[in-house]
Amino acid sequence: xxxxxxxxxxxxxxxxxxxxxxxxxxxxxxxxxxxxxxxxxxxxxxxxxxxxxxxxxxxxxxxxxxxxxxxxxxxxxxxxxxxxxxxxxxxxxxxxxxxxxxxxxxxxxxxxxxxxxxxxxxxxxxxxxxxxxxxxxxxxxxxxxxxxxxxxxxxxxxxxxxxxxxxxxxxxxxxxxxxxxxxxxxx
Numbered sequence: 001x002x003x004x005x006x007x008x009x010x011x012x013x014x015x016x017x018x019x020x021x022x023x024x025x026x027x028x029x030x031x032x033x034x035x036x037x038x039x040x041x042x043x044x045x046x047x048x049x050x051x052x053x054x055x056x057x058x059x060x061x062x063x064x065x066x067x068x069x070x071x072x073x074x075x076x077x078x079x080x081x082x083x084x085x086x087x088x089x090x091x092x093x094x095x096x097x098x099x100x101x102x103x104x105x106x107x108x109x110x111x112x113x114x115x116x117x118x119x120x121x122x123x124x125x126x127x128x129x130x131x132x133x134x135x136x137x138x139x140x141x142x143x144x145x146x147x148x149x150x151x152x153x154x155x156x157x158x159x160x161x162x163x164x165x166x167x168x169x170x171x172x173x174x175x176x177x178x179x180x181x182x183x184x185x186x187x
Contacts, residue, residue, distance in 0.1 A: 011031075014027065015027060015028065063125060063126065066122055066125045066126045067126045069122065070122055070123065070126045070127075085123070085132070088120065089132055089135070091108060092132070092135035092136065092139060092141075093135060095108060095139055096135055096138050096139060101139075105139055105140070105141075108139075108141075109141075109144065114147075114149050114150045114153065115153070117141065117144045117145055117150050118145065118150055118153055118154060120136060120141060120142070121142055121145045121150075121154075124136055124142055124170050125166065125170065128177075130173075130174050130177040130178065130181075133170060133173070133174045134174050134178070137167075137170070137171055137174060142167050142170065143167065145163050145167070146160045146163050146164065151163060
């Protein structure tokens with residue numbers, strides 16, 4: 001066996017010793033360095049792996065990672081996030097119920113950043129508050145994620161088609177929920 005093969009086998013053994021995804025991931029981060037500290041070869045390999053294992057999988061697989069990210073954010077900033085979302089809920093209700101919906105939507109878009117749009121998008125991908133989701137969809141706020149400046153800050157810079165498919169998934173989830181609410185109300 002060559003020295004390179006021995007090092008490779010030792011590395012794989014160290015990874016395999018760890019139990020669970022998080023433990024293995026933390027070990028790999030230590031070996032590879034933090035974000036921005038990787039060599040160009042490692043960075044390219046990670047990007048290639050991400051585009052294969054992240055965006056080329058089904059939505060439910062990716063949703064797991066969205067859920068983890070959202071849970072972490074909600075845990076660290078729970079009160080701020082709660083106030084932020086309640087303000088958006090109030091604004092969205094006002095826009096939807098207004099006779100000048102288009103004008104208010106334009107004003108809203110002029111007041112929020114691409115980070116606000118992406119945060120609401122991740123929230124929409126992971127939550128089950130169908131009333132809030134319905135407001136986001138009625139106004140078309142999630143459609144703004146298709147813009148390059150928003151897609152660029154998403155995981156793995158997905159294509160417009162991938163974003164459209166995920167928005168359709170959100171819409172389907174809301175429609176199913178609304179149908180089941182109507183059916184249960186009729187009973």
